[in-house]
Amino acid sequence: MEVTWVEDIGTLSKETNTIPEEFIRPETEQPAITTFEGDSPDVPTIDLSDPDQENLVKLISEAAEEWGIFQVVNHGIPSELMHKLQSVGKEFFQLPRKEKEKYARSANTKSIQGYGTGRVFHMQDVQGKKAWNDHLYHIIWPPSNIDYKFWPQNPVSYRETNEEYAKEVRRVVEKVLTCLSLGLGLEGHVMKEGVGGDELEYMLKINFYPPCPRPDLSLGLTPHVDISTLTVLMPNEVPGLQILKDDIWIRANYIPNALIIIIGDQIQILSNGRYKSVTHRTTVDKERTRISWPVFVEPPGEWVVGPLSQLVTEDNPPKYKAKKFKDHVYCKLNLPQ
């Protein structure tokens, strides 16, 4: 299949101020028409170093119920490490196309790992439309699941930086999962165990959204919910993340050094609908490159995820069928089985 890289299209179409038809979203999705421009509440920001655990649990569980997304500050990941992760990722995307293609995702495999583009792979390409996004996916944890052939060798510090980040991000995830568990009146370890315990897999993605001549008409990522348990997202300073709140698309504010926690489908299922997975999308910029680093925290493929038995009663019957995680993935992503 011939592959269209949005980076190349961006350069070609800059002169004409047009983009190929397949990148033009239907009007119901065009950011210029659908983004809310009035005053709207901000995505909640939570201080993860709050020594009052009861308060922290309350804030996190309320945000997961009402928003399905929140930002965390004072999360303990050194800002130098965050900047380093950003700079090695950026360096990779600045390499010549031929170099990046050495890490290309293999066609027709079940695995999403590797370098790809919105043209050949996208979560919700339902209308046959394309998203303004190139990306790289690879597993960063557990070590036994890592396939280093998808990790850039250039720059050389890519590997050590990503290994360090994997360690740090796990600490944040475990703290958030504990709070979410306590917020449901359960013991702190229950939620993590419900989604794979120590077998939880961490998949890093780098989203690379080059400048787009018509950011009013196109999207970086089309509206979707994450299939993950939860997602820890580090954005660069170029705004673009939007969430659907009460049927309105609002912008997520950018806070330097904060991490964005997105509740995914598996937590919605586990909590029997108490916590919500949030619908989100991204916009692109006319002049600047947006980059983001989500880490999708996922159960092993064979892990069966269903509402926690402790939460299901006669008055609160299960809202979801228990299913293997891989079956959720196949039905959402339309991957070959």
Ligand SMILES: O=C(O)CCC(=O)C(=O)O
């Ligand atoms: O780029 C972003 O801010 C969000 C990325 C995202 O939602 C995704 O990759 O699933």
Ligand SMILES: [Fe+2]
């Ligand atoms: Fe997402």
